[in-house]
Amino acid sequence: MFEIATRRRPYVLLAVALVFQILLLAVQVKRPGNVRLIRVWAVELLTPAERVGSWALDSLSGAWTGYIGLFRANRENQRLRAEVGELALENSKLESQAAEAQRLAALLQFRDTHPDAPLLAARVIGGDAGAARAFYLDRGERDGVQQNMGVITPQGVVGKVLEVYSNTSQVLLLTDKNGGAGALLANSRTQGAAKGTGGPTLELDYVSNEQDVAVGERVLTSGMDHIFPKDLPLGIITEARPGNPFKQIQVRPAARLDRLEEVLILLSRQQWDWAQPAADAAAANAGGRSAAPNVSGGTPPPAVAPKTSPSAQSAAHVNPVQPVKKDQP
Amino acid sequence: MNPTEIAENASAPPLLIRGVSEPRLEVHKFRTGAVVGASFLALVLQAFVPAHVWKGDVLADLLELPLLVTLYFGLSRRNPSRGLLLGMVIGMAQDGLSGAPIGLFGIAKTLVGYLASTIGARLDVEHPVSRMVLAFAFFHLHHLVYVFTRRWLLAQVAPLMSVRVLVASLVAGLLAWPLFALLDKLRKDEN
Numbered sequence: 001m002f003e004i005a006t007r008r009r010p011y012v013l014l015a016v017a018l019v020f021q022i023l024l025l026a027v028q029v030k031r032p033g034n035v036r037l038i039r040v041w042a043v044e045l046l047t048p049a050e051r052v053g054s055w056a057l058d059s060l061s062g063a064w065t066g067y068i069g070l071f072r073a074n075r076e077n078q079r080l081r082a083e084v085g086e087l088a089l090e091n092s093k094l095e096s097q098a099a100e101a102q103r104l105a106a107l108l109q110f111r112d113t114h115p116d117a118p119l120l121a122a123r124v125i126g127g128d129a130g131a132a133r134a135f136y137l138d139r140g141e142r143d144g145v146q147q148n149m150g151v152i153t154p155q156g157v158v159g160k161v162l163e164v165y166s167n168t169s170q171v172l173l174l175t176d177k178n179g180g181a182g183a184l185l186a187n188s189r190t191q192g193a194a195k196g197t198g199g200p201t202l203e204l205d206y207v208s209n210e211q212d213v214a215v216g217e218r219v220l221t222s223g224m225d226h227i228f229p230k231d232l233p234l235g236i237i238t239e240a241r242p243g244n245p246f247k248q249i250q251v252r253p254a255a256r257l258d259r260l261e262e263v264l265i266l267l268s269r270q271q272w273d274w275a276q277p278a279a280d281a282a283a284a285n286a287g288g289r290s291a292a293p294n295v296s297g298g299t300p301p302p303a304v305a306p307k308t309s310p311s312a313q314s315a316a317h318v319n320p321v322q323p324v325k326k327d328q329p
Numbered sequence: 330m331n332p333t334e335i336a337e338n339a340s341a342p343p344l345l346i347r348g349v350s351e352p353r354l355e356v357h358k359f360r361t362g363a364v365v366g367a368s369f370l371a372l373v374l375q376a377f378v379p380a381h382v383w384k385g386d387v388l389a390d391l392l393e394l395p396l397l398v399t400l401y402f403g404l405s406r407r408n409p410s411r412g413l414l415l416g417m418v419i420g421m422a423q424d425g426l427s428g429a430p431i432g433l434f435g436i437a438k439t440l441v442g443y444l445a446s447t448i449g450a451r452l453d454v455e456h457p458v459s460r461m462v463l464a465f466a467f468f469h470l471h472h473l474v475y476v477f478t479r480r481w482l483l484a485q486v487a488p489l490m491s492v493r494v495l496v497a498s499l500v501a502g503l504l505a506w507p508l509f510a511l512l513d514k515l516r517k518d519e520n
Contacts, residue, residue, distance in 0.1 A: 010409035010443065017417045017439045021432035025482050028430040037482065 103262050110154035110264070118267035120144065122151075124260050125168065133176040133198070133257075134159075139265060140167040148227055150266035156233035156254025157181055157221060158263055169265075173257055174202060174234075182224035183234050183251075185213065191222050194234055194251055200258070202235055204249035211247065213240040219251050228266070357405045363515035364402055368419050371398040376426040391497040393468060395419045397505055399438050400467050401512050403445025404454040412449075416442025430483065437474040441467050457506050464505030468498040 026038035107121055122137040122145075139145050141164050151158040151171045159179055163170040172179050179196035183204055192206040204219060217237045223230030235251035242248075371394040379392060399419050403412035420438030424431045445467065453459060472494055479485045488494070 010413070010447075013410050014413050014439070014443050017413055018436060021417065021421070021435045021439065022482065025430050025432040025436075025478070028432075029483055031484065 100261070106154045107262055107264060120265040120267050122169075122263055122265055124263065133173040133179070133196070134162060134170055135173070135260065137169050137171055137263065137265070138167070140165045140169050142166055144267055145169045145265055150228045150232075151263050152228070152232060152266060153255045153260070153263055155256065156235065157228055158255050158257065158260060160227050161265065171263070174253055175200060175257060180225075181228055181234060182222035183219050184222040185211075185237075186218035186220050187214070188212065191224065192249075194219065200252070201238065202251040202253060204237070204251050205246055207247045207249055209242045209245075209247050213237060213247060213249055215240060218254075356407050358517045359402075359405075359515050360517055364415065367402075367512060367515060368395070368398050368415070368422075371395050372419065372422050372426060375423060391493075391500045392504075393471070393497065393501050394504075394508075395423045395434070396438065396441065396468060396471050397464060397501060397508050398512075399442050400445050400464060400505070401509050403442045404449035404460075404463065405512075405516075407446055407450040409443050409446040409450075412442035412446030413439050414442070416440070416445075433475065433478055433483070436478050437471045440474055441471050444470070457510070460505050460509050461502040465498050465502035468501040469494075472498070 023038065026041055027036060029037040031037055031040055104121075111117070111119055111121075120139060120143060122139040122143075124135050125138045126136045127134075137145075137151075145161060145164050147161055147164055149161040151160060157174060159171045159173040159176070161169050162172040173196065174181060174194065175196040175198070177196050177198045180202075181194050182191070183194040184191045185207070188211065190207055190211050192204045194202045194204050197203055207213060215237050219234045219237060221228040221230060221232040221234050233254040235253045237249055238252045239250035240247055375392060375394045399412075399416045402415055406412065416438035417435050419442075420433075420435035421431055423434045423438070427434070445463075448454070448463070454463060473489070476487045476489050479487045
């Protein structure tokens with residue numbers, strides 16, 4: 001080792017001498033900007049190392065920060081996803097409540113336009129598992145509901161009460177094969193009978209072939225069935241053709257029977273001035289959400305107490321199937 | 330006469346055997362103070378003559394006595410370490426006297442001293458012609474290192490080759506003949 005160092009001594013000495021003088025020159029020489037060359041060299045020598053170190057530290061710090069950020073973002077993402085789910089659910093609830101409020105508002109408005117009508121609001125609580133087109137309401141005998149009472153919405157006739165229980169009742173839709181109502185054509189006042197077909201439409205029978213019947217003509221209740229008062233909206237004629245011995249007329253129900261949620265039960269068949277207010281109610285209902293009054297969502301439909309005299313109400317409750325003459329209290 | 334014959338025919342005993350395969354060459358020793366005195370004198374003359382004798386003369390730039398002294402002692406003593414140290418000292422002193430940054434001539438003469446000592450250990454440098462050729466060649470090597478140092482470190486533009494440089498190198502070569510012969514007188518008498 002020592003021998004090698006001795007043999008290489010001239011080279012080492014030469015390198016030391018040259019480096020020493022180069023450094024000596026660098027100390028003396030100044031570059032533009034009055035900066036000594038040795039300082040320039042020092043900066044140029046150290047800057048890359050500092051840059052590499054800084055880059056390494058920044059990369060490490062960035063990677064760590066990114067990892068932490070990613071971890072936090074992931075947690076935040078999970079939390080936000082859960083929150084979005086909750087908000088979507090809440091939004092769905094609110095939309096449902098808003099729709100319900102609209103429907104209730106329509107019911108209230110309908111009720112307000114018929115202050116003399118003995119109406120009881122009810123909520124649809126279930127369908128019928130059998131073949132019959134029927135559903136159940138949350139009102140029963142305790143609420144004054146009786147068999148064969150009419151069930152309507154602001155848009156039109158729905159059906160009649162088929163069975164009554166203490167707190168619930170079963171309603172048979174107009175469109176059931178056993179359903180139907182006395183009907184008359186709005187324009188000609190020609191009477192007939194609307195019968196359920198088991199499908200989405202009704203058949204209007206007993207209208208002679210000579211009678212002019214136009215598609216789109218409104219069909220109203222005639223009151224002859226002793227269930228519904230006269231002039232309630234029953235439906236719209238969608239098809240009319242000659243038949244034997246009577247015309248074959250298809251009627252689309254005025255009420256949306258496939259979207260029933262709240263209905264009104266007619267506690268009496270007393271007659272009142274139904275046509276004009278009903279038309280107004282339908283128009284108001286078509287007007288949209290702006291017509292909805294302040295009705296809190298999620299609350300049970302209000303029991304609309306009939307604003308008739310107690311005696312009349314009592315009479316109507318006692319024997320609802322009895323025909324009630326118009327203007328009879 | 331090749332270096333081996335020189336070594337074999339030398340009457341004086343100071344022979345340096347550098348290895349079985351290497352030629353045996355004389356390593357000359359000088360009188361006490363000869364190296365220092367000659368170097369000092371060369372530096373003084375280099376600073377004095379151009380400034381006071383050849384003031385403004387074209388000859389002022391052609392003289393390079395410190396280079397020749399460095400070259401001579403490097404070739405004669407044939408010790409690279411001593412050669413480069415002597416070159417460094419003479420060069421830095423020349424820098425100090427000329428007002429150039431210390432190290433500019435020093436670097437060039439360090440290399441000249443090292444290479445001259447290395448070559449002197451391998452070649453016959455006693456013949457006047459070889460001395461003139463070596464002086465001419467080393468002048469250009471010295472100038473090359475000097476110019477590159479100025480360009481690299483001082484960021485100064487200096488011509489690598491010009492007529493003046495060529496003439497100066499020829500002057501150095503011609504001057505080496507009498508100067509080296511004069512310096513030979515400073516050698517110790519081996520008898």
